[in-house]
Amino acid sequence: MNLPLKNPVLAEIRQQFQLERQAGRARHREIAEKLNISEGELIAAHVGAPADGLMRVTCLRPDWHALLGACASLGQIMALTRNAACVHEKDGVYSAVTEQSKVIYVRGEQIDLQCRFAHWQHGFAVEESGEKGVQRSLQFYDAAGIAVHKLFLRPQSDVTAYLALGEAFSDTNQLPGITVQFSAATAAIQDFASFLLAWEMVNDARDLYVLLAQCQGGCLSYLQQLAPEAALQVPVNMARVVLEKAAAEAFSLLILTGNAGVTQAHSGPIDKVVVMGPWLNVLDPGFNLHLREDHIASAWMVIQSGMHGLFSSLALLNQDGVLITLFASAIVPGKPEARAWADLIERLPKV
Structure with missing residues (x-):
């Protein structure tokens, strides 16, 4: 049943999506921007699409904890978490799902996530036909239709398990389209005094990431107010310098990125660092990072005392x-x- 044919707006989204695909545009986010809609709206418009359609989508019920736990059955997959400036892609297997202080942790040998379900509003099982066959994924969006996390099947993934998961977690409401709601991001840390209290509780780089992310736009001001032995500004091109040096010297890195709904981590060495236009990339088997260097407005060397001494x-x-x-x-x-x-961090030139 082709439900969107009864809805001219959704029918137009589907038609324009097909035209963009035929024109060679592959990324959903870019197509959605061109259509002046969110990526979540683009995906949701294809719920109820016919079996021979370019993209077929099933709405998932919002039982996120159980759903992530069931993802272990898929075997090897690729987990993708991004924000506007950075895309973090990691291959692995979803394993133990635990909860602590309203944060859901997925900690496997490779997949390493912190999920905050308050920011998860919509979930979809997506199948899309292309030149290389059918690409299958699970995709999750916030109330504004912005992606918080995606999971893509690899050739070795268990397709039967994926289909069973989609059926088991299918929502009773399979009507196409979503209504998006926009709201200004609210910082959990509202002032420098609160920041300093939280700063004293930081034990490692993961804690530091959470603290800085919670500051939203106040992060810059708080770093500027710290003592110079705790935070110093460095040139914005130091991201490239650090990644290239880490690759050359085989450093084992922790790379954290994400959005309000998910933080995704890579822990281990990196090898192939490549610059393509504005993108600074790590292109390794099992791990890809894509960072927009032109979106980096400031870079900071941060040194804090943790459980096992100072960390940088x-x-x-x-x-x-x-x-x-x-x-x-x-x-x-x-x-x-x-x-x-x-030593590498300490030797970075200061601004």
């Missing part, structure tokens, strides 16, 4: 003073950070 991080902020991503040393439990990493 490079925090990258956008023009609104919001955290984009954070690089640190991948910590071996019970041991301090690698001396070579600390």
Whole structure:
């Protein structure tokens, strides 16, 4: 049943999507921007599409905790989490799903997520036909229709398990389209005094990332107010310098990025660092990072005392003073950070 044929707006979205695909535009986000809609609205317009349609979508019920737990059955997949300036892609298997202080953790050998379900509003199982066959994914969006997390099947993934998962978590409402709701981001940390209290509770780079992300646009001001032994501004091109040096010296890095709904981590060495136009990329088997260098408005060397001594991080902020991503040393439990990493961060030129 082709429900959108009864809705001219949704029918137009489907038609325009097909035309954009035929024109060679592959990214949903870019197509949605051209159509002046959110990516979530683009996906939701294809709920109820015919079996021979270019994209077929099933609405998922919002039982996010159980759904993520069931993703272990899919086997090897690719997890994707992004914000406007950084895309983090990691291959692996979803494993143990645990909850602590209203945060859901997915911690496997490769997949490493912190999920905040208050920002998860819509979920979809998506199948899209292309030249290389059918691409299958699970996609999750916030109330504004902005993607918080995606999961893509790989050739070795269990398609039967994917189809069963989609059926088991199918929502009773399979009408196409969503209504988006926009609201200004609210910072959990409202002033520098609150920031300092939270700063004292930071134990490692993961805690630091959460703190800086919670500051929203106040992050820049708070870093500027810290003592110089705790935070110093460095040139914005230090992201490239650090990644290239880490690849050359085989440093084991912790790379954290995300959005209000999900933080995704890579922990381990990197190898292939490539610049393509405005994009600074890590292109390794099992891990890809795509960072818009032109979106980095300021970069900060941050040094904090943690459970196992001092640890050093490079925090990258956008023009609104919001955290984009954070690089640190991948910590071996019970041991301090690698001396070579600390030396690298300490030697970065200051602004």
